[in-house]
Amino acid sequence: MNVQDRINEYWTGRAPSYDDYQQQPARLDADRAAWGAIWAAALPAAPADVLDVGTGSGQVAHTIARLGHRVTGIDLAEGMLERARAHGGDATFRSGDAVEPPFRPARFDAVVSRYVMWTLREPARAVANWIRLLRPGGTIAVVDSTWFPDGLDASGGDFSRWYDASVRAALPLAAAPSIQPTADVFTAAGLTDVRVTPLTTILELDRTFGVAPGHEVQMQYLIRGAVR
Template sequence: MTDTSEITDYWNAAAEAFDDEPDHGLRAARTRAAWDRLLRGWAPIPPSDVLDIGCGTGSLSELLAAAGHRVTGVDLAPRMIERAQSKLASAGLPGHFFVGDAAAPATGDEQFDLVVSRHLVWTLPDPKAALREWVARLRPGGTLLLIEGRWREAGQSGEPYVAGAETLPWNGGVHSDDLAAAVEPLVAALRVEPLSDNADLWGRAVDDLRYALIAHV
């Protein structure tokens, strides 16, 4: 079992250098443009209400806000939220961010047109319960966008990133077939788009499994 405070400490410590990764900070024009094109194709017509779960430093939130969407972001790590708020404010873009549990975001009765999460489900102790929570936050006709994969994450060849991470159901990522099987009973339709071959998205060529699952309720 993982400890929430230890997880928070880990991601707080990672926040300062988080955007140094090409696909995190989206600082390179080609990488930023590649993500922008995909998000505009996956997201509903703007303006729509978007919930960015596990938003990190807010790079995807920034792109979605720039496209005209109303963005809410949630992350367990306060330092990630601080950086997300600063990033959108510096760009002159609106956005609402709060610290909270990604598995069950405290959004009350609010519903969204798009719920997006990138590289998060592998960190969750009960990812299938989280998926049910996320789908419940969608309006009829809404879109669930999960950008996931199986990759060589920190600690996969040695110590787990936090104590107990090796017991997580999807530690190290989740295969698209397994994620689709978990999401399919919750939605009306879904599709999977492979992303491994698009080096622009990652700032380099990758040889592991990366994909997007796009589902509609």
């Protein structure tokens, strides 16, 4: 089992609990409103062709589709794709590698992801491939945070069993001490107008409703760049 296989197996196993947390009724409407505003501001005017890489249970893809965009979500964790499809909606979901998405060049107006950059093998190659998929003036917009500043080995439990030493060694952004290394990947890839925006509305929601078990309330960031 290689590094990506271990990652896929972990997230397939996590799919039910991960998706259930995303759909918790107490904060669902507030989440949809907040994330809808974030993605609406980050993306081109609708309708645009948007690729959601590492779509997971499809929360981002469905949110963007409700904004009027044509959205395709890809993931390698089949359990996550099952959950994404089960929610219905207008987004399309298929198996695909976030590092090497299986699409022709200039197919999309935007590429997005949420909570994916930290778990990418070869993030620089991934971003280069995303740029190849974009039309002139296209946008890449991702959301992430510094989830493991003390290292993935400090997280413990089932997570550290799957994200073992071989996996951790292959993920250069997993234990980044700040969000800056993620932004640096965008800049090094040649994206222009790279901006990092703290998501204060999400921070306040997390303070109000709490976060998933094993996580701490912390700032998340939108990193956005454009192709020439």
